[in-house]
Amino acid sequence: MRYDLEYRSIPHVIRVAAKQFADAPALVDESRRWSFRELEQQMVRAIKAAVALGVEPGDRVGLCAPNSAEWILAALGIQGAGGIVVPLNTRFKAREISYILRKSGAKAVFASSFLGNDYIAELRNADPDLPALRRTVSILGPQGAADLAWEDFHRAGEADSPSTAHDLIDRLTPDDVSDVMFTSGTTGHPKGVVLTHGQSLRAYGWMSEEYTFRHSDSFLIIPPFFHCFGYKAGWLASLIHGVTIIPMRTFDAGRALEIIDRERVSILLGPPTIFQDLVNHPDRSAFDLSSLRVSMTGGTTIPESLIRAMKSELSFDIVMSAYGLTESTALVTTTRIGDSEETVARTTGRTIPDVEVSIVDDRGLAVPTGQDGEVLVRGYNVTRGYWNDPEATAAAVDAGGWLHTGDVGRLDERGNLSIVDRKKDLYIVGGFNAYPAEIEKLLLGNEAIEQAAVIGVPDERLGEVGCAFLVVRPGHRLTEADVVAWARENMANFKVPRHVRFVDALPRNASQKVLKDGLRRDWSKPSDN
Incomplete structure (x- = not known):
């Protein structure tokens, strides 16, 4: 349709x-x-x-x-x-x-x-x-x-x-x-x-059908409405299919567990941090979460262990991942039902219908499958432009209708897109390109690390090196030496962070994006570890 x-x-x-749907419940607000x-x-x-x-x-x-x-x-x-x-x-x-x-x-x-x-x-x-x-x-x-x-x-x-x-x-x-x-x-x-109107209806009507939204579902909407995640993938997608919507003003894991139990919530979409907080909540076992059915988590860094925990600990039957940016109506690719946990964790899936993705080098030429390059998007979902800003529009969308995302990615042989990083976040270690998102994924393979953010910082010998800001999983202990030693065993030498900072939480904006500019300002502060 x-x-x-x-x-x-x-x-x-x-x-x-x-x-x-007449007298069926449409909206529950407290x-x-x-x-x-x-x-x-x-x-x-x-x-x-x-x-x-x-x-x-x-x-x-x-x-x-x-x-x-x-x-x-x-x-x-x-x-x-x-x-x-x-x-x-x-x-x-x-x-x-x-x-x-x-x-x-x-x-x-x-x-x-x-x-x-x-x-x-x-x-x-x-x-x-x-x-x-x-x-x-x-x-x-x-x-x-x-x-x-x-x-x-x-x-x-x-x-x-x-x-x-x-x-x-x-x-x-x-x-x-x-x-x-x-x-x-x-x-x-x-x-x-x-x-x-048409862009949003076409994209999110399809997405919610693909994700099996149905009239008997209830959706606890945690991402903010000022973002497409809460507004379009949230209440708009739900109302198209007769899903009951439950807005949450600010996220609190304990309060979310109560609402899931009381309202028999079946759909929950959001960034990985939300699901990590629910899994780790000390009172989680006191709540009935058996109603949970469908989830999608976005972002470049999703540990495979979290996907497994969302199914085993939170009772989800379906866990998806997706990719988009506001300029593409926030939807470009998504995994599909039946994809493996590895595919969901390591890729953002395949393009949505009637949308194209191309991976190009710095000259604008398409690169072979499996190679990194800038992600370009073309299709009905691409913005008409930036409001009252023709210069910025021309810089973002070329004459062929391709949106230049500024994201670095690669396509595999099945057409799954993996986002490697933002072009602007790339740093160069002794001549080697280092992508923070890729390094963050590798770090999350350490069972003691719950969250990771990596930035490039100046280095006198190599030009730049990595600094990792880490949140340690409850019940585990790590030192900077532990992390560096583990990294040397699990990633190429140029990717190994030379600096490690342990934090209680990563700074995020209301859309749960890590604020790396703040990390760049703070990186030189002495570590207590």
């Missing part, structure tokens, strides 16, 4: 689901519950309210809040009115948010107080002339500095007929822009990735 042609727009998914029929009614209210607020087709609207029912309804209201959602990272500070709102030309901003932040108050202090502050809505908790509380926002649209909302949804097409997803900034200044 072509889900973009079948559903046409993200709000229309809710209308179809309301007819198909103690609050909505059926699919009720979710459609709330969406219609939100669309009418967005129109009353002044949202018109093509308008950009910022959305800064934790995973919640209100986030979903605000997004659907904006999109249903023809607007474009600009999801905002809740870990960003006011000046970072202000930059995105200005760059996108946002007309309004929806936000909530979260993690001790009143985002709208902080924006008013940091950038009082910001155009988006002319229309502000608080969508969770107290009104704070916002112009309207959530209920006041809804009341403003009550005079309009529901037909107003349905007429607006009917006008939406798969080619209309649904959101501008700003990159996290880990690769430089955030850039706004333009994506359409």
